[in-house]
Amino acid sequence: MLLTTPILAGxxxxxxxQYATAAKAAASAFSGFSAARGxxxxxxxxxxxKPDTPACTSCHGQDPRSxxxxxxxxxxxxxxxxxxxxxxxxxAKVEKWFKRNCNEVLGRECATQEKGDWxxxxxxx
Amino acid sequence: MTIPYRPLVLGFAxxxxxxxxxxxxxxxGSHFFAPVADPVVxxxxxxxxxxxxxxxxxxxSWQRMMGNLKDHFGDDASVDAETARRITGYLxxxxxxxxxxxYSDKLLRGVAMNNAPLRITELPKWVREHRKVADWEWKHKxxxxxxxxxxxxxDAERGYYDE
Numbered sequence: 001m002l003l004t005t006p007i008l009a010g011x012x013x014x015x016x017x018q019y020a021t022a023a024k025a026a027a028s029a030f031s032g033f034s035a036a037r038g039x040x041x042x043x044x045x046x047x048x049x050k051p052d053t054p055a056c057t058s059c060h061g062q063d064p065r066s067x068x069x070x071x072x073x074x075x076x077x078x079x080x081x082x083x084x085x086x087x088x089x090x091x092a093k094v095e096k097w098f099k100r101n102c103n104e105v106l107g108r109e110c111a112t113q114e115k116g117d118w119x120x121x122x123x124x125x
Numbered sequence: 126m127t128i129p130y131r132p133l134v135l136g137f138a139x140x141x142x143x144x145x146x147x148x149x150x151x152x153x154g155s156h157f158f159a160p161v162a163d164p165v166v167x168x169x170x171x172x173x174x175x176x177x178x179x180x181x182x183x184x185x186s187w188q189r190m191m192g193n194l195k196d197h198f199g200d201d202a203s204v205d206a207e208t209a210r211r212i213t214g215y216l217x218x219x220x221x222x223x224x225x226x227x228y229s230d231k232l233l234r235g236v237a238m239n240n241a242p243l244r245i246t247e248l249p250k251w252v253r254e255h256r257k258v259a260d261w262e263w264k265h266k267x268x269x270x271x272x273x274x275x276x277x278x279x280d281a282e283r284g285y286y287d288e
Contacts, residue, residue, distance in 0.1 A: 050199075072174035073273030092205075100201050 011089045012081070012123060018091070019116040026112055033113070038121025041114055048107025056105055056118075064125045080125035088119065158228045160284040163215045169204055170212065174272045175282055179216045180225025181245045183238040187216035190243050198244070246271040 009017070016033070024030045042064070045054040052071060053059060059076060060068035065083045068076035077084045088094055102110035110118075158178035161167050170176045179187065191213040194203045204212070221229035222238045232250050233241070245251055255271075262268060267276050274281040278288075 070173045072270050073268070073276055074171070074173055074175065096204070100203075103201055 011091075012119075015088060015091050015094060016116060016119055016123070019112050019119070023112040023116055030113065033116035033120040035117070035121040035124045037114075038117035038119070041118050042121060046106045049103070049105040050107075053104050056101070058105070064122060079122050081123050082125055088122070094119075156286045157284050158232075158286065159219070159225065160282060161215070163211070165208065166212050166215045169208060173200070173202070175275055177245060177274075178225070178228070178284065179219035180221050180228040181232060181248075182216075182220060182243070183222040183233065183236075183241045184217040184220035185222075185239045186241045186243050187220055188213065191216070 020030075020033065023033075042056045042060075043062070047054070057068075059070050060079050063078075064080035065078050067078055070076060077087070079087070081087060098110055098115050102108065102114075158180050160178060161170065161176040167176045182190075190197070191209060194209065195201055217223065219225045221233045221241075232248060234250060236242075236248060236250075242248060246255075258277075263271065265276075274286065278286045280287070
């Protein structure tokens with residue numbers, strides 16, 4: 001998938017466009033975000049983070065359209081935009097959770113490419 | 126003239142009983158802890174676990190906790206400086222030894238206000254109240270952690286922690 005600039009740009013599309021700009025600046029070979037890569041990132045198990053939370057799905061659940069649950073029992077709204085249309089409207093909030101959750105799950109911060117892929121997957125769901 | 130002791134005593138007993146009831150109703154009994162009212166605190170302190178009542182810990186504990194959000198019981202819960210200031214302000218103003226005193230007197234009894242635990246679940250009164258909860262119950266898939274008050278206390282989010 002090539003870099004697509006959505007015609008109807010809302011806050012979510014703006015955010016993705018910003019990530020695309022940053023990703024291109026970080027790697028000139030950048031050729032757009034991929035929902036398929038985002039899905040892999042979302043479901044794959046990592047070893048670098050906390051043993052309690054090896055994958056995004058540890059808390060968010062296997063199905064992005066279903067609610068998840070934190071380790072402390074709190075219900076987490078579904079991550080898919082189709083069922084949680086108010087998500088990803090606040091860039092600061094998105095960054096806050098990427099920072100925390102990538103550290104917990106991957107044991108490192110996520111690259112811009114990964115964030116964009118993950119968001120693209122969730123926007124498509 | 127004979128003083129009617131019996132009616133008087135009964136009357137006083139009734140009034141005293143009503144006063145105790147009224148006082149408990151006002152304080153909500155010993156199992157009520159006013160839920161967090163500030164929307165920012167509710168959001169920031171209530172995403173991973175339920176937003177715990179400020180009156181469950183003294184101001185000093187909240188201040189120490191807010192000073193190290195990067196390692197919040199093993200998790201990174203850091204927020205930006207402005208948000209941290211607002212959260213700390215709310216928690217300190219409504220803590221067990223400040224604005225939330227009337228809810229906290231039993232939970233915090235015998236605890237040094239300047240050297241209290243950071244975990245509510247380490248308060249001696251909390252431990253006593255939960256001593257009968259079996260290990261398998263804590264490990265139940267709907268409980269899993271002692272921070273999950275609402276798994277058993279259905280009205281915890283509204284401030285009621287009755288059995």
